[in-house]
Amino acid sequence: MSIKENLLHIKHSLPAHVTLVAVSKTKPNEMLMEAYDAGQRDFGENYVQELVDKHEQLPKDINWHFIGHLQSNKVKYIAPFVHLIHGVDSVKLLEEINKQAQKNKRVINCLLQIYIAQEETKFGFSFEECEHFLYSEIYSQLKHINIIGFMAMASNTDDKQQIKKEFHSLNEFLKKHSAKNNKLTTLSIGMSSDYKIAVEEGSTMVRIGSTIFGERIYTS
Ligand SMILES: *Cc1c(COP(=O)(O)O)cnc(C)c1O
Numbered sequence: 001m002s003i004k005e006n007l008l009h010i011k012h013s014l015p016a017h018v019t020l021v022a023v024s025k026t027k028p029n030e031m032l033m034e035a036y037d038a039g040q041r042d043f044g045e046n047y048v049q050e051l052v053d054k055h056e057q058l059p060k061d062i063n064w065h066f067i068g069h070l071q072s073n074k075v076k077y078i079a080p081f082v083h084l085i086h087g088v089d090s091v092k093l094l095e096e097i098n099k100q101a102q103k104n105k106r107v108i109n110c111l112l113q114i115y116i117a118q119e120e121t122k123f124g125f126s127f128e129e130c131e132h133f134l135y136s137e138i139y140s141q142l143k144h145i146n147i148i149g150f151m152a153m154a155s156n157t158d159d160k161q162q163i164k165k166e167f168h169s170l171n172e173f174l175k176k177h178s179a180k181n182n183k184l185t186t187l188s189i190g191m192s193s194d195y196k197i198a199v200e201e202g203s204t205m206v207r208i209g210s211t212i213f214g215e216r217i218y219t220s
Pocket of ligand 1: 023025046067068190191192193207208209210211
């Protein structure tokens with residue numbers, strides 16, 4: 001199937017309120033343009049340099065999502081144009097995003113990455129840390145960031161019930177806090193392998209790569 005057919009197939013299966021972020025990391029510009037020509041405008045990248053290059057080379061009406069692990073010293077390269085930063089996993093990083101957003105006279109939308117998986121290796125805030133931060137004095141002083149919700153990755157497992165349980169707990173967390181903070185509207189959960197479960201559990205944004213563009217081949 002072509003990229004266009006893959007996109008249409010996925011779009012068809014998503015409710016209207018769910019945004020599809022096409023994860024194009026490692027893929028060449030020609031493939032992104034195929035998706036663009038089929039109407040796709042939201043693209044997700046994991047590597048800063050690759051994102052900067054693609055932003056320079058591709059149409060200016062693309063919404064660029066940064067979905068990888070962001071290092072503080074690289075925020076400055078994407079701050080002028082990034083649409084949404086998904087994986088914000090520390091207060092230090094938020095402070096740097098705020099600083100760079102201010103320099104660019106922008107307010108940058110961010111999602112806090114929450115740790116829901118069983119694995120030890122995933123980045124992110126725990127529910128408790130996140131809760132603590134959202135009502136902190138520090139947060140109230142960061143005027144150039146806008147936290148619009150949460151992002152997470154489920155455990156890397158075939159156990160669908162486990163994945164469902166993890167997404168469900170995050171959705172409950174969002175509902176609890178969006179009642180007090182109406183900016184919290186976005187739940188970025190769901191990748192190629194688990195987006196259908198994520199949508200059932202309240203996803204408003206899915207990040208899909210290989211199902212659109214094919215498997216990634218990494219070369220070093
Ligand atoms: C690569 C990646 C995706 C997309 O993964 P697929 O399995 O190819 O759909 C989604 N989210 C994050 C954070 C990623 O790094």
